[in-house]
Amino acid sequence: MENIKDKKDLTISIIGGTDGLGKWFAKYLKNKGFNIIVTGRDVEKGKNVEKELNVKFINNNIEAAKKGDIVIIAVPINVTEKVIKEVAPHVRKGCLLMDITSIKEIPTKTMEKYVREGVTVIPTHPMFGPSTPSLLRQVVILTPTEKHKKSEWFEKVYNFLVKEGAKVIVIPAEKHDRIMGIVQGLTHFAFISLGSTLKELNVDIKESRKFASPIYELMISIIGRIIGQNPYLYADIQMFNPRIQEIHKTFINQCMEISKIVANKDREGFVKIMKEAAKHFGSEAKRGAYYSDKAVFALSSEIEKLNKLIGKEIAVKNLNSNNIHFGILKNIEDDYLILEKNGKELKFNILRVEVFSGEELKNLKKKHFERKYSDISVLFKKSVDENVILNLLKKLFDVEIIDIYEGDKIEEGYKSITFRIYGYSKDELKEIEKEFLNIIKNIGGKERFK
Template sequence: MKNYKISIIGGTDGLGKWFAKYLRNKGFDVTVTGRDIAKGKSVEKELGVKFTNNNIEAAKEGDIVIIAVPINVTERVIKEVAPHVREGCLLMDITSIKEIPSKTMEEYAKEGVTVIPTHPMFGPSTPSLMRQVVILTPSEKHMKSEWFRKVKDFLEKEGARVIIIKPEEHDRIMGVVQGLTHFAYISLGATLKELGVNIKESRKYASPIYELMIYIIGRIIGQNPYLYADIQMHNPQIKHIHETFISQCNLIKSIVEKKDREGFVKLMKEAAKHFGNEAKRGVSYSDKAVFALTKEMEKLSKMKGKEVGLKHIYSGNVHYGILKDVDGDYIIIEKNGKEIKLSTSNVMVMEEEELKKWKNENLPKYYRDISILFKKEVNENIILDLLKNKFDIEIIDVYEGEKIEEGFKSITFRIYAFENVEEKEKEFLKIIENIGGRRRFK
């Protein structure tokens, strides 16, 4: 696969750029196209790919041509580039609707070009294909092709879960999974806006489920509104789904207005019956989500005054220092006398071993050798085991003899630290004095 040239039409932004970076890092020869030449040149330099603003030339050059433009222009771009894809090559798209792109690619591609409509079920913040769902919707003819086998094998070797369905079935399911979900949560966000609800203030009184809802609404409405508009407006299945949702909202509204308590209970029970065991799973998984919301804050509260590592969930950048305060929305750490304020929603607390590994790989390490006098009968290995709970430490020498007073031995410890090694030394000596040791040299 790595010998093939890949052309990504619309590869300077969003998921197209994500695939350009991912495939380039896997060793592929990647060309990206885009309308904005300045942005294209920037992406070319950033990712080490080739940029052109000529879609047709890119299509002619590519062994694999991937359409990665917004949904509202996908059909037009397919019509533009599909006729120029060479026989024996592969044409794909990665839009979130499949009926229209599938039919258009089949119609406009040359005989001998394999067509594999594709829908990656993740966004450009995803680190890799591992455990991600990728949906393929090829026709029977193209499913039998060598290209289909190669694409499916590549995705599965990268850890993706591949699902193969018909384009019509895909759009029906996505109309619910994406269309209904987005429609409902965007409607909730718009309702809260119309009601004049102060979102931050409301969280002071929030139940865990309300807080989860606010986070999900924020996640959706905080993303690209044009993409979400296209998902609503270009899936042919959406109209029926919207009408069904609104009719159910009106039904519940009518039941509430009539104060029909039994009617409300009946409707809710019927919905629960339809869910079956998924209702119980919903309780379990939402409990986990609620627990996750509080667990990290409780953990942080107990770590005040201690060293913590905080990893940014998008960039992967690590901040570490002494935890000074946590107020729900922000975490404040102190590093080299300076305070750093980080949003709790953007960082995760690193486990002790993870932070230790990161420091070993990224920070310079210093050490200090300190010789301590102990009575001869003291077992230095027991002392070392006790100190290892507090320090990164080893014994480099044990000496008895000349210049050592009778009944004593000298144990030389090496203490390691990434910074403030002098502070570590003071802390070490304080502990040593309390367990009967004394410094040999001053």
């Protein structure tokens, strides 16, 4: 990408870059050294993003398109076609026009129709959301026509994405929409329908979890994840993909067929449908079982691990804010852990935190707190190898040897070893000292000064 122009001279205009994935790309590409222009309907929000990301905000899509060497359309699906018609004619010859919408046939045809000759068009679908930290291991789908696939811009974009660690898939727009009609359209349709059904049945979701199998737990979690997203985005995915109606019709027909079989108590008919579906899945049926088993095991293992940490010091990182809290894990109640911190109780949703203990906890404390220390002199027989003792103690404490002394005032046949033990508060050091001296006593040492 940078060979067409040097990064410091290359301007990327993101139409709709003040929110969502558009803002994500503005931040990501700015950090990679590109000049970024963003547009948005809300001027106040645009000015805030300008200041936050150190980018340029322009409240005019056409002006931004004229200035961009790369122009990225990052607006909601329902206005994508309209915005493309607005800005595409103003993209300069020799420049690149992209979109990052989750449907591809309509944007591809519209961009191809409205750009001037000499403008490269690369329709793009990033298969991730704005909470993703980077492009590493993320799927990005490109749907250029054969003409644009041969361009220098395509080569640069493709290589840039691969260099950033993305998994890049290049397919025709029609194939993309057919696949996404299943991967996104059918999936969302089915789970939103399940959520709506549970609402119509007036099911108490929290109460139902008490009787839940692991698979029901996973299903409820997926439904909750989907229905908790932006409903307008999900509506647009359903309504603007030209392949969706056929998929809906097939799904509804199958639901009605299975319902009819159940109503007729046609046991063999039901078995036949399951067996035929399993045969169609082939080895993916077993993979699905293994995958779901692993997900269930991961959830169970996390709760088991937390139960073992009750009464011990841990660190809790809030995945929403990235704030880290240190304290004693007091209890686990349903989906929440109770942390005792400075005499107060804090409640965290287990599903929205990362928990650190052991060595990870020690490393975090070193990073976030100023270490305090206490020096303790201990007598050991001269024959004792202090390095062996130190290696043993290091498994339990943050400790080092600062002095070894033999001579005056030292009991015959003994040597004095001074250990420096570290902690992060006076109270913690007192507890560490007490435990340290108890272990010293059990391995044949004795405190020199009492």
